[in-house]
Amino acid sequence: DGGITQSPKYLFRKEGQNVTLSCEQNLNHDAMYWYRQDPGQGLRLIYYSQIVNDFQKGDIAEGYSVSREKKESFPLTVTSAQKNPTAFYLCATSWRAGNTGELFFGEGSRLTVL
Amino acid sequence: EDKVVQSPLSLVVHEGDTVTLNCSYEVTNFRSLLWYKQEKKAPTFLFMLTSSGIEKKSGRLSSILDKKELSSILNITATQTGDSAIYLCAGGTSYGKLTFGQGTILTVHP
Numbered sequence: 001d002g003g004i005t006q007s008p009k010y011l012f013r014k015e016g017q018n019v020t021l022s023c024e025q026n027l028n029h030d031a032m033y034w035y036r037q038d039p040g041q042g043l044r045l046i047y048y049s050q051i052v053n054d055f056q057k058g059d060i061a062e063g064y065s066v067s068r069e070k071k072e073s074f075p076l077t078v079t080s081a082q083k084n085p086t087a088f089y090l091c092a093t094s095w096r097a098g099n100t101g102e103l104f105f106g107e108g109s110r111l112t113v114l
Numbered sequence: 115e116d117k118v119v120q121s122p123l124s125l126v127v128h129e130g131d132t133v134t135l136n137c138s139y140e141v142t143n144f145r146s147l148l149w150y151k152q153e154k155k156a157p158t159f160l161f162m163l164t165s166s167g168i169e170k171k172s173g174r175l176s177s178i179l180d181k182k183e184l185s186s187i188l189n190i191t192a193t194q195t196g197d198s199a200i201y202l203c204a205g206g207t208s209y210g211k212l213t214f215g216q217g218t219i220l221t222v223h224p
Contacts, residue, residue, distance in 0.1 A: 031210050042120070042202055043157075043214040050210045059115065059213070090156065094210065101146065103204075103212060105156035 003027065006091050006106035013078075013085070013113050021076045021109045023091035031094040032074035033103065036060060036087045043090060049074055078111060086113045116141045118205045120215035127193055128223050135188040135218045137203035146206040147179050147186045152217070153199045160188070160201075193222045 004025045013019045023032065031050050035043035035058075045058030049068040063082025068074055078085045088110050092103040117140045127133055139147065146164045150157035161170045163179035163186060170177050174193075179186045190197055200217040 033212070035214070040200075040217075040219060042200075042217040043204075045211070045213060048211060056211070058211070088155075101162060101206075102148070102159045103150075103157075104159075108155045 004091060004093055004104060004106035006089075006109050009107065009109060011109060011111050013111060015113055016080045018077055018079050019111065021078065021089055021091075021111070023074045023076065023106060024072055025074075025093050025104075026072060027093055027095070027104065028071070029093035029095045029104070030071070031096070032068070033092040033094070034058075034064075034066065034074070034076045035090045035092065037090060037108075038087050046076065046089075085111055087111060116205060116207070116211065116213040118203060118213050118215035120201075120203055120218050122218060123216060124219040124221070126221045126223065129194055131193050131222075132189065132191045133193060133220065135190075135201050135203075135220070136185065137187070137215055138183075138185045139203075139205040139213075139215075140184065141205035141207055141213060143208040144181075144205060145208045148204045148206060148212070149177055149186075149188050150202040150204070151199045152202060157202055190220075193220075195222050195224055198222045 007022045033048040034046040047066045049055035065077045091106040121136045149160040161177045166181035204212045204214040206212045
């Protein structure tokens with residue numbers, strides 16, 4: 001199936017632990033994005049990447065890190081420095097770098113810090 | 115910093131009503147304005163607008179962009195309970211960044 005796969009769908013973490021959320025796509029899209037969504041809120045941009053080995057900070061990058069070693073993969077690490085990490089995380093792709101056209105979204109990962 | 119603001123933040127209507135959702139943006143190197151509907155998890159794409167004054171329609175939904183006023187509206191006519199969702203708009207730049215607004219929570223009662 002073509003699409004965007006995020007894993008895990010649900011994740012529980014103890015305070016002080018780093019966790020990595022996976023995002024894999026087989027759409028051959030150039031650009032990938034990570035957004036955070038809090039209950040009843042819109043999406044806030046964490047990081048985005050237009051090409052392999054390059055990424056830019058979004059509006060709320062503090063406490064997060066990413067890598068883009070392969071076109072298909074854009075993992076997000078939520079570090080212990082993130083003060084309030086409990087949220088719904090959405091990965092998205094766009095077919096061409098620099099093209100702010102339609103975003104395609106994964107099903108999301110819900111992170112809960114205990 | 116790019117900014118997108120939606121209003122109202124929430125709206126409750128009855129089936130058959132017509133609603134208008136607003137989106138204003140302050141986006142450097144603006145390229146496009148996008149609307150999405152989010153019911154449970156992944157947002158689904160509704161419209162992308164790049165030209166001012168040209169209405170896009172899909173069934174009971176329509177949207178238009180006003181670049182002079184830096185705003186867009188999304189209209190839904192003859193609302194149905196299935197229209198209940200969060201409606202998101204996003205401003206896109208020429209270098210690929212998309213900034214979303216807070217969303218409008220629409221509730222349609224039977």
